Amino acid sequence: MIEVETLSKNYGSFAAVRGLSFVVRPGEVLGLVGPNGAGKTSTLRCLAGIIPASGGTVRIAGHDVAANPVAAKRALAFFSDEPRLFEYLTVRQHLNFVARLYGIANYEALAGPLLEELEIADKADELPGALSRGMKQKLAIACGLLHSPQVMFFDEPLTGLDPLGIRRMKDSILKRAGAGAAIVLSSHLLHLLEEVCSHVLILKKGEMIAAGTLAEVEARFSNGEVGVGLEEIFIRATGGSEN
Amino acid sequence: MLAALLYLQLTSLKNLLLSRLRRLRQPKYLLGATVGVAYFWLFFVRPMSRGGVRAADVFGAEAGVRFVELVAPLGALLMLLIGLLAWVLPTERPGLLFSEAETAFLFPAPLSRRKLIHFKLLSSQARILFTSLFFTLLTNRFSALGGNTLTHALGWWVILSTLSLHTAGAVLTLTWLSDGGVNAKLRRAVLLGGFVLVVAASVVWVWPDLRAPTGSDLAGVNPLREYLLTVLNGGALGWLLRPLKLVLGPFLAKDPVAFLIALGPALLILGAHYFWAVRMNVAFEEASLGVAEKQGARIAAWRAGKRITLGTPAKGRRPPFTLAGTGRPELAFLWKNLLSTFAWLNGRTFRLSAAVIVIGGLWLERHPDWHVQQLTIGFGAVIAAGYIMLLGPQLARQDLRNDLVNADILKIYPLPGWQLLLGELLAPVVILSGFLWLALLTIALTLVPHGASMAWLTLGVRATGGVCLALIVPPLVALQLLVPNAAAVLFPGWFQSGRTRGGGFDVMGQRLIFGLGQMLVLLFALLPLVFAAVVFVAAFYWLIGLVAAVVLATAAVLVVLAGEVWCGVWLIGERLEKMDLSAELRG
Numbered sequence: 001m002i003e004v005e006t007l008s009k010n011y012g013s014f015a016a017v018r019g020l021s022f023v024v025r026p027g028e029v030l031g032l033v034g035p036n037g038a039g040k041t042s043t044l045r046c047l048a049g050i051i052p053a054s055g056g057t058v059r060i061a062g063h064d065v066a067a068n069p070v071a072a073k074r075a076l077a078f079f080s081d082e083p084r085l086f087e088y089l090t091v092r093q094h095l096n097f098v099a100r101l102y103g104i105a106n107y108e109a110l111a112g113p114l115l116e117e118l119e120i121a122d123k124a125d126e127l128p129g130a131l132s133r134g135m136k137q138k139l140a141i142a143c144g145l146l147h148s149p150q151v152m153f154f155d156e157p158l159t160g161l162d163p164l165g166i167r168r169m170k171d172s173i174l175k176r177a178g179a180g181a182a183i184v185l186s187s188h189l190l191h192l193l194e195e196v197c198s199h200v201l202i203l204k205k206g207e208m209i210a211a212g213t214l215a216e217v218e219a220r221f222s223n224g225e226v227g228v229g230l231e232e233i234f235i236r237a238t239g240g241s242e243n
Numbered sequence: 244m245l246a247a248l249l250y251l252q253l254t255s256l257k258n259l260l261l262s263r264l265r266r267l268r269q270p271k272y273l274l275g276a277t278v279g280v281a282y283f284w285l286f287f288v289r290p291m292s293r294g295g296v297r298a299a300d301v302f303g304a305e306a307g308v309r310f311v312e313l314v315a316p317l318g319a320l321l322m323l324l325i326g327l328l329a330w331v332l333p334t335e336r337p338g339l340l341f342s343e344a345e346t347a348f349l350f351p352a353p354l355s356r357r358k359l360i361h362f363k364l365l366s367s368q369a370r371i372l373f374t375s376l377f378f379t380l381l382t383n384r385f386s387a388l389g390g391n392t393l394t395h396a397l398g399w400w401v402i403l404s405t406l407s408l409h410t411a412g413a414v415l416t417l418t419w420l421s422d423g424g425v426n427a428k429l430r431r432a433v434l435l436g437g438f439v440l441v442v443a444a445s446v447v448w449v450w451p452d453l454r455a456p457t458g459s460d461l462a463g464v465n466p467l468r469e470y471l472l473t474v475l476n477g478g479a480l481g482w483l484l485r486p487l488k489l490v491l492g493p494f495l496a497k498d499p500v501a502f503l504i505a506l507g508p509a510l511l512i513l514g515a516h517y518f519w520a521v522r523m524n525v526a527f528e529e530a531s532l533g534v535a536e537k538q539g540a541r542i543a544a545w546r547a548g549k550r551i552t553l554g555t556p557a558k559g560r561r562p563p564f565t566l567a568g569t570g571r572p573e574l575a576f577l578w579k580n581l582l583s584t585f586a587w588l589n590g591r592t593f594r595l596s597a598a599v600i601v602i603g604g605l606w607l608e609r610h611p612d613w614h615v616q617q618l619t620i621g622f623g624a625v626i627a628a629g630y631i632m633l634l635g636p637q638l639a640r641q642d643l644r645n646d647l648v649n650a651d652i653l654k655i656y657p658l659p660g661w662q663l664l665l666g667e668l669l670a671p672v673v674i675l676s677g678f679l680w681l682a683l684l685t686i687a688l689t690l691v692p693h694g695a696s697m698a699w700l701t702l703g704v705r706a707t708g709g710v711c712l713a714l715i716v717p718p719l720v721a722l723q724l725l726v727p728n729a730a731a732v733l734f735p736g737w738f739q740s741g742r743t744r745g746g747g748f749d750v751m752g753q754r755l756i757f758g759l760g761q762m763l764v765l766l767f768a769l770l771p772l773v774f775a776a777v778v779f780v781a782a783f784y785w786l787i788g789l790v791a792a793v794v795l796a797t798a799a800v801l802v803v804l805a806g807e808v809w810c811g812v813w814l815i816g817e818r819l820e821k822m823d824l825s826a827e828l829r830g
Contacts, residue, residue, distance in 0.1 A: 016603065045651070048654075049654065049655070050651050050654045050655060050656060051654075051823055052821065052823055058721050069657075069659075070657045070658065070659055071657070073655060073656065073657035074657040076655075077655075078655050080651065084651065084652045085580060086583070086648055086649070087583075088560075088582050088583040089559075089579060089582060090559030092559075093562060093579075093582065095576050096562075096566050096568075096581050097566070099568040100566050100567070100568060100569070100570065100572055100574070100575035101572050101575055101580075101656050101657070101658065102657065103568065103570075103572070104568045104569070105567075105568045105569045106568065107568040108568075122478070125558075125559050126559065127558070127559050182603065
């Protein structure tokens, strides 16, 4: 479970995130949407404990990220838009390294099926330099999933993936949510978020404009119209501009 | 075309200078620039006003003249080797090196191929002029070379321009040969074979003048110099190096008149190279595009902090040891960072080196006529150990400094800061300790005390001392490594600037500050300890024996060093946990 209370993040005098509060329960997928510079990545990084929040509290699986970061990080996985890998470790060695960090005794038994599921088992002995961008993304995901996290954060997870990769990524996210993981993901691909997310949170200039289930947010901005998509809702909610 | 080139060069230079000046508004760059300029002034400019270092002071009055005589053949030999590399190193179809922007703007422009070559040659002049100036400042420190600042600067310009033109000519010729079906393997075999033949013929030619080096030849500087002069100036090798000595002539001229006399032949050779390069009508554009793309990818990888690989991606390597899924997580970083080093840097290499040192040391011990060489190796090992201790932590960067670009990933791992830092430090500690242990082993086997006054230094005492020193090495290296890693954590933006924003006085000054900080840590951490240990040994050796006193003193030193390392790791680890990457690295 993810519990966020009055989260704020400042860069000097600039407030990137202001007083954000929400909860993501097990099995829920929250879509974080907003124009460029709305504070989506800053929010995700604060939630994952990568950067310190300027105010408020974040609890991951019951652990305060600021007070008990190690326990909180054991329960979460963060997937950035750009797969960040070690250039000199092969696919298999990446999983070996991550297994030791999380203390996974039987990692070989978990790694094999994971690589099969992500369709990179045949690349197990390749270095990242020999992988396509999609393959690198899959490796980063395999590393994140190895310790079976209860909470997952995806920052633009579909960037650079081909249509088949996007479909598999959506299936993978839904599968983990179905298994009880609490998931937050940010993306500009709104029609895809509609297929994956149970909830949505719209950010603008660091502030929450709307939050709730897709139906709730739609009801608020549809003005009584039927079949209004998330894209139209997004434009109405944000006023059609970044500012 | 010339106007466009001048505009590009001057505007780029102006913008570069302005951006460097603007960043001096930040205190970290201003401080770095101040230290850098002070260093440059003290070590390069001030010695010029004092007349520089005289070779006579180093080698003796008469030898000063002979020292300069040695510069010409050695410099010519170096030029010959550089020239040879220009023919051997290039890949299958080499191309003139243009930047990606230059290929994008110039190749589709209405410019003839000859104009493109001219552009390339002229654009390299900015780099050559700057390098000439820098080398002049360096070589002006040696007044025995004769000449003055102007002749040195012009001399360097002639040398560097000739080398640049030769490289361009070689690249174009190789492209032409490649188009004619000569592949890289055949070309390399012919060139290297030809070179070996020329050298062999030269050796046969000068054989009557040659004599095998004796122990006394290798013992001192002067006899060695005489031997080298005989080899390099005699026979075919002497003839082979003659045109290259002509290129060096203006730089080595004693006075302005000698400079003018030497300038004629040098400019003739330079002109011949220019004529050769611009007359080559070869379709180099396609090859140049490939080179520019590779260069662009290399620069992008370097800026992103990734390892720069040449050619096809390297294959994955066998890990240094088996890493189980459970256990101390710090060892995972050691495992990972050892994988990031050179493949040859492994336990096998160290074991093999130790075996060679032991066998060589024992052999030297049994051959008293090699005593001078034995001492030379021993003192060489002492100097090497000193350099490793001082420079090693700056060079062995398989730690947090290398992983700072992946800092956001590190921050996700469920580890406290001290554990992350400790894990990151392990690989360079292991590598540098390995080298220092080899140096200690060499010292122990070569600097063997002789004479009655050294009788107290028995084999047992020496062995104990050696083992005790070896035990102190890892914590001492760890302490040294804490300085640059602390800098990476405390000033990540500053640290990163060295990698992402090129050189300059400010970056040079920053590196000097790191080096100075490291030396201070070594002094503060070690001097009081050494003093206390010596006092302890002196006070108690008569009571408990020398060996026991040394062992006890070492144990105390180890405890203090371990405590210092632990405090450093814990404090910097705490800071690492609180480090705000958003503010420092990504904006």
